[in-house]
Every structure is written in structure tokens, then in C-alpha cells.
Amino acid sequence: MLVVKIGGAEGIGIESVCSDVAKLVAAGEQVVVVHGGSALATQLGEDVGYPPRFVTSVSGHSSRYTDKRTLEIFLMATGLLNRQIVAELQRLGVNAAGMSGIDGKTLQAKRKGALRIVENGKRKILRDDYTGSIQTVDPTTLQALLDAGLTPVVAPIALSEAHDPLNVDGDRAAASIAGALKSQDLMILTNVPGLLRAFPDESSRIVNLPASELEDALENVAQGRMKRKVLAAKEALDGGVQRVILCDARVDAPISNGLAGNGTSIQ
Numbered sequence: 001m002l003v004v005k006i007g008g009a010e011g012i013g014i015e016s017v018c019s020d021v022a023k024l025v026a027a028g029e030q031v032v033v034v035h036g037g038s039a040l041a042t043q044l045g046e047d048v049g050y051p052p053r054f055v056t057s058v059s060g061h062s063s064r065y066t067d068k069r070t071l072e073i074f075l076m077a078t079g080l081l082n083r084q085i086v087a088e089l090q091r092l093g094v095n096a097a098g099m100s101g102i103d104g105k106t107l108q109a110k111r112k113g114a115l116r117i118v119e120n121g122k123r124k125i126l127r128d129d130y131t132g133s134i135q136t137v138d139p140t141t142l143q144a145l146l147d148a149g150l151t152p153v154v155a156p157i158a159l160s161e162a163h164d165p166l167n168v169d170g171d172r173a174a175a176s177i178a179g180a181l182k183s184q185d186l187m188i189l190t191n192v193p194g195l196l197r198a199f200p201d202e203s204s205r206i207v208n209l210p211a212s213e214l215e216d217a218l219e220n221v222a223q224g225r226m227k228r229k230v231l232a233a234k235e236a237l238d239g240g241v242q243r244v245i246l247c248d249a250r251v252d253a254p255i256s257n258g259l260a261g262n263g264t265s266i267q
Contacts, residue, residue, distance in 0.1 A: 001146075001183040003241075005174035005232075006035040006085075007190045007249060014085060017189065020255035021151065022092035030146050032181065033096075033153045034174040035085060038064065041077035045070065055117040055126065061227060063131065065115065066167045071130040074167050078155040085153050097145050100155040102165055104141030107173060109134045109158035109166050132158055132166035134173060137180040146181075171232035179239020186236045187258050188229050189249035194264030195230065199223040209266045211237050233266045243267040 002024065006017055021031050041064070045051050050073060053065040066074065082098040089096035101107025109132030114125045145152045154177065156170040171188055178186040195217065198204040209217060214234045222230045226246075233244040247263025248254060257263070 001030040001032070001181060002185045002187060002255075003032045003034060003174055003178040003181065003183045004255060005171055005186070005188045006033060007038075007170075007188075013249060013254070014088060016252055016254055017249065018085065018088040018092055018094075020253050021089060022094050024255065025094050025151055031151055032142060032146070032177060032183070033085065033089075033151065034170060034177060035078070035081055035153065035155060036170040037074065037078035037081045037155065040081055041070075041074045044077050045073045048073070055115065055119065058116045058118055058123065062224060063169075064167070065126060066130045067128050068130060071165065071167060075157065075165060078157060082153055082155045089151060089153070094151050095149060096153050097150045098153045098155075099141065099145075100157040100165075101168070101173060102157055102159045105138050105159055106141050106154070107134055107156075107158035107168065107176070108136045108138070109160060109168050111160045111162070111164065111166055130164065130166055132160060132168050134158060134168055134176050137176045139177070139180040142177065142181060169228055169232070171229050172235060175232040175236035175239065175241070175244075178236050178241045183241055185243045185245065186233075186241050187245045187247065187255060187263075188232065189247060189254055189258070190226075190229065191248070191250055192226070193248040193262070194246045195221060195226060196223075197221055199226070206264050207261070209264055211266060214266065237266065 086096045086098040111132045115129045156173040158166045158168045194205040196204045244266045245258045247258030
């Protein structure tokens with residue numbers, strides 16, 4: 001089994017990814033697709049006059065501040081992208097089924113009571129945030145779809161204890177899903193060729209990264225959003241996934257390219 005996380009940033013070729021998924025499914029592989037939606041959410045927010053606000057946490061992670069209106073925009077964006085991916089897979093002969101982490105209580109998360117950020121060199125606390133940290137994964141619905149011969153396509157929306165939808169990190173959602181399904185591999189597609197030792201120099205790609213070096217890579221190598229992806233890789237391996245591949249979604253046949261070793265392999 002392969003869990004594939006498609007990034008939500010600009011430059012991600014949905015058609016190429018879906019074409020690769022179709023080839024794997026035709027060859028008898030089980031594939032689960034998890035997708036983001038950040039670029040589309042940004043576009044929709046700007047279109048309706050409610051542009052996003054990005055903040056940096058005290059620990060250095062950058063994320064979208066998700067108040068109630070931003071959550072609604074993100075739900076629209078991920079819902080639209082989910083339908084587009086499912087439709088493209090169906091066009092390619094893959095019997096795909098779209099869902100979010102809310103369906104079947106697949107992803108349950110704890111809502112963050114407050115978001116501690118650093119802005120203009122000062123620490124602040126933001127409330128009314130609808131993001132969460134995944135607490136449990138119930139793979140029952142996903143496994144039922146797979147057993148029925150369907151290819152699940154999952155949007156990273158989780159359910160809170162109060163039954164509110166929450167925006168959760170897509171990379172970490174994919175890692176949690178891969179672990180719960182006991183997937184052999186997790187592939188995280190992004191808009192760089194892998195983990196770069198000297199960002200943004202793409203020739204500095206790290207080809208193989210032992211799990212024992214993940215902590216050092218997280219602290220001293222990964223930059224910006226890549227920190228979340230390396231953290232997700234660590235969580236996936238801790239959850240029983242055998243290999244995590246960080247690779248480039250901008251190329252033709254990105255999944256095949258990543259499986260051929262043209263990314264960063266962590267195992």
C-alpha cells in the first residue's frame with residue numbers, strides 16, 4: 001500500500017499525479033490519496049475579500065490562522081479540490097471515492113485553545129482558532145473503501161470533541177493515516193525535489209536520510225514548510241510506516257519519479 005500526500009501549494013500537477021495513481025491501481029496496488037488545498041483557499045479568500053493570515057508559532061512553524069470564516073473558505077477549497085481529483089481519477093478509470101477526515105470519524109482532533117505566535121518580534125496569543133492536533137485515527141471507513149476496490153481521496157479536515165470541523169495539517173494527517181492503515185510507504189509530494197541541505201539550492205537534495213538523523217534534520221536542515229513534512233515523516237515512521245519519500249510534484253510522473261529514487265528517502 002502507498003499513501004500519497006499531494007501538496008496544496010501552487011505548481012502541483014494534479015493531472016500528472018492522478019495519471020501515476022491510475023497506473024499503480026491498474027497494476028494492483030492499493031493507493032490512498034491525501035490532499036491539501038492551501039493555494040485554492042488563498043485564491044478563494046482573496047476572491048471573496050477575506051485574504052488569509054499566515055502566522056509563525058513560537059516553535060517556528062508557519063501556518064494559516066483559521067478563524068471561523070477562514071475555516072468556511074478552507075472547507076470550500078478542499079471540497080472543490082477533492083471533487084476535482086476524484087473526477088480526474090474516474091476519467092482515468094480509477095473508481096475513486098472522495099471524503100474528508102470527518103467522514104466515519106476517521107480523523108479526530110483536539111482543538112487548540114489558543115495559538116501562541118511571534119509577530120514583529122513579539123509574542124502574541126490568538127484565540128478563536130479552528131485548527132487542531134490529530135488525536136486518533138479510525139481507519140474503518142478507509143479500509144472498507146479499499147476492500148471494496150475503491151481508491152480513497154481524503155481532505156485533511158478532522159472532527160473535534162465538540163463535533164466542530166477543524167483544519168489539520170495535511171502532511172501529518174497523511175502520516176497518521178499511513179500508520180493506521182499499516183501502509184508500507186508514505187510519499188509526500190511538494191514543490192521542491194526533496195529535503196535540501198542548503199535551501200533553496202535544489203542541487204543540495206539529500207538522497208537518503210536514516211531515521212536516526214531525523215531530529216537533526218528537523219532542527220538544522222529543514223526550512224519553512226519543510227519542517228512540517230520532516231515532522232510528518234518522523235510520525236509516520238514512529239507509526240510503523242517503513243519508508244517515507246519526500247519528492248517533487250512538479251515533474252512528469254511524480255510518483256514514479258519518487259519511487260525511482262529521485263527524492264529524499266527516509267527509512
